[in-house]
Amino acid sequence: MSTFSELGLREEILSALADMGYETPSEIQQKAIPQVINSTDDLKAFAQTGTGKTAAFSLPIIQQIDPENNNVQAIILSPTRELAVQIGDQIQKFSKNIKGLKTVTVYGGASIEDQFRKLKKGAQIVVGTPGRTVDLISRRKLKLENIQWLVLDEADEMLNMGFKDDLDAVLEATPETKQTLLFSATFPKEVEAIARNYMYNPAEVEAGTKNTGSDNVSNEYYVVTERNRYAAIKRIADINPDIYGIIFCRTRRECQEVSEKLIADGYNADSLHGDLSQAQRDSVMQKFRNKNIQMLVATDVAARGLDVNNLTHVINHKLPDQNEAYTHRSGRTGRAGNKGVSIVLVTSREVGKLRPIERKIKKKFIKKDIPSGEEICKVQLFKLVEKVKETEINADGISGYLDNIYEQFEGLSREELIQKFISMEFNSFLEYYENAADINDTRSPRERDDRGKRRNDENMTRFFINIGRKDNLTPPRLMGLINDQNITNNVEIGQIEILDTFSFFELDKNFETETIDAFLNNAPEFEGRNVNVEITKKRRSGGGRGGDRRGGRRDTTPRGGRNDRNNRRDGDFRGRRRDNGAANNDPSRNRSNRVQNKSWGRKRD
Missing domain, CATH: 3.40.50.300 (P-loop containing nucleotide triphosphate hydrolases)
Incomplete structure (x- = not known):
């Protein structure tokens, strides 16, 4: 096991690390710090979150930076402002004993004028988010033509967040002679593409194995x-x-x-x-x-x-x-x-x-199984007992009240006193989980259709929608369309059936009204068509060999469309029954389709 001093760091840095409680370097620090200090080659470094990447790239930069030169010598890019602030704070702590070394952190959501002033005073290290960094470069407030180090921290996340164009802009403002250090917790192909396009013959170090989870x-x-x-x-x-x-x-x-x-x-x-x-x-x-x-x-x-x-x-x-x-x-x-x-x-x-x-x-x-109410009550009860046992007694604070308290409890046995205390603290918890249902989904595959839902589930309502395969509708796109209406939180989507010119889907029947209102008031479009959603009757169980799929007659008596809205306002949420013809007729031709989002919060376990 090496020490920080064995990695070649100067005394000012070692004393700062000691003050911070750093004793031995992590695996990524042991591998990356000597590589950056002893070589000008670009570096591609993999390390899982929480393994000390900030010190791995910042300590060797601090080691080599010239504090007497006020030009920006290192730029560190981070995907979020929180992470940028965190990195900036760490670097300031690492470099606190090096006179003249200044670090500035720039990010959106903060005063750009303040950042102008800090940069004008001079800083050797700038930590920033891609967007704000590009903004400062375009305003000619941040000059990177003299930098020696470019760090891309959490490179995978910067790509996930759509910062590729910003990264291109920053790289165009930097000299080819810089040393690029790319740190990432995962290495998907997009990050590998960054290495190929932006780095020259990079060295590679790993702490752990690429794209794996922690053993802990x-x-x-x-x-x-x-x-x-x-x-x-x-x-x-x-x-x-x-x-x-x-x-x-x-x-x-x-x-x-x-x-x-x-x-x-x-x-x-x-x-x-x-x-x-x-x-x-x-x-x-x-x-x-x-x-x-x-x-x-x-x-x-x-x-x-x-x-x-x-x-x-x-x-x-x-x-x-x-x-x-x-x-x-x-x-x-x-x-x-x-x-x-x-x-x-x-x-x-x-x-x-x-x-x-x-x-x-x-x-x-x-x-794992979701714990039952009985299991939870047992754990919480003994947690309460443990908490009582570990409570320190403030003898001086309560001594003046004890005689009266003892008098109040006179006649109660030890067992009764304990039972009363536990009941006072625990009764509400017991009542909440009394007769609590098992909420594990233990249904067998036979109880589901090809989309993983129950067949003929009486808890689901079947809806007609006037778009189908000819509109390029697929089950995932239909699910996305439903979710976009913000009907309610986590509404359960059941069976989906896509036909040529129209389709059917099932939703939790508790949200019939919210679903119709959502589509009516939002007036969504799909592939240029106005979308119409109505409630239909359930298919009859046992009606032949999948007659719906084979073009047989279907009962599609919809209810809940636009003409039915006044009826719902009068309190009849079932809507008026209407005969719109056979399934091959498109009910949407007779009415347009709008729906509203209501947040009907229901408390349930």
């Missing part, structure tokens, strides 16, 4: 229905009373909705996403680092700036859009030698999507 992280999955995703999160939190983790959502809207529900249900939670101002983001992150927030609900991008080493759990509310993103998410836990758990909530039809992730991380997911 247990990867688990729970099979749920769409309507039970949030209930599953609550139960996972309740079975882990000491949970300290991040819940990842794919969109800002999902992020906000999940966090609001958790807060309303009494959980110590908050959200972090792109709609927050910089001051709000800083406040949330600081509270989370201080453990004033137990669960942080975040989008992938917003969480990139978090540097927390003792997270117990990462929960994937839904699978990320790209498999590589799972590595980033799970890498937030199991850091600094600690153990962690990465949990994925999937529906039955999504279980197959875990296989390519397993191949990517070279680890198997472990199937």
Whole structure:
């Protein structure tokens, strides 16, 4: 095991590292620091999140920089402002004993005038987000013609966020003689393309194996229905009373909705996403680092700036859009030698999507059952007992009240006193989970159709939609169209049937009205056609060998269209029954199609 002094770092840096508690370099630091100090070759470095990449590229730059030259000598690009701020702060701590060395961090959401002034005073190192960096270059406030080092940190995420054009613009403003250092947690083909196009014969170092998960992280999955995703999160939190983790959502809207529900249900939670101002983001992150927030609900991008080493759990509310993103998410836990758990909530039809992730991380997911109410109550009860046992007694503070307290409890046995105390603290919890249902999705394949849903599910409503194969409609595109209407959070989509000129889909029957209203008021279009959605009758069970698919007669009596709107306003949510002809007739020709989004929050476990 080497030490930082053996890596060739100067005394000023070593003393700063000692003050920060750094004792031995991580694997990526041991490999990258000597390479950058002793060679001018470009470097391509792989390291998982939380392995010390910032020190790996910044320490050798600080070692070689000229503090007497006020020109910008190093530019470090980061995908998010949080991560840029974090890198800038770290570099300032590493270089605090080197007189004259200045670092400036530039990013959107902050005063550009302040950044102008800081750059004008001179800085050897600039850390920035791609967008703001390009802005400063175009305004001629940031000059990079003399830089010696260009660092692309989290290169994979910069590409995922669409910064390729910005990267091109920054590289055009830099000299060919610079040393380019590319650091990434994953190396998809897009990052390899950056290396080919922007780097010359780069050296390569790895800490761990490319695109694999951490050995300290247990990867688990729970099979749920769409309507039970949030209930599953609550139960996972309740079975882990000491949970300290991040819940990842794919969109800002999902992020906000999940966090609001958790807060309303009494959980110590908050959200972090792109709609927050910089001051709000800083406040949330600081509270989370201080453990004033137990669960942080975040989008992938917003969480990139978090540097927390003792997270117990990462929960994937839904699978990320790209498999590589799972590595980033799970890498937030199991850091600094600690153990962690990465949990994925999937529906039955999504279980197959875990296989390519397993191949990517070279680890198997472990199937877990969502805990029952009885299991949760047992864990919470003994957690309460443990908390009472560990409570320190403030004898001086309570001594004046004890005589009266003893008098009040006179006549109660030890057993009765304990039972009363536990009941007072625990009754509400017991009542909440009393007779709690099993929310694991344990249906067998025979109970599902080819889209993974129950056949003839009485909990689903069947809808007609006036677009089909001739409009280039596919099941994924139809699901996307439904989700775009923002009908409600996590509405369950059932069977989908695509025909030539029209189609059918099923949704949770609890959201019939919201679905019709959503399509009526949003007036969506698809491939240039106005979209019309109406409620139809269910297919008869056992009606021959799939007569619907083979062109047989279909009962498509729709209800709930535009002409039925006044009826719904009068309280008859079933709508008027209308005979629109056989299935081959397109009901949309007689009416246009609009729908509205209502957020009808229903509390349920």
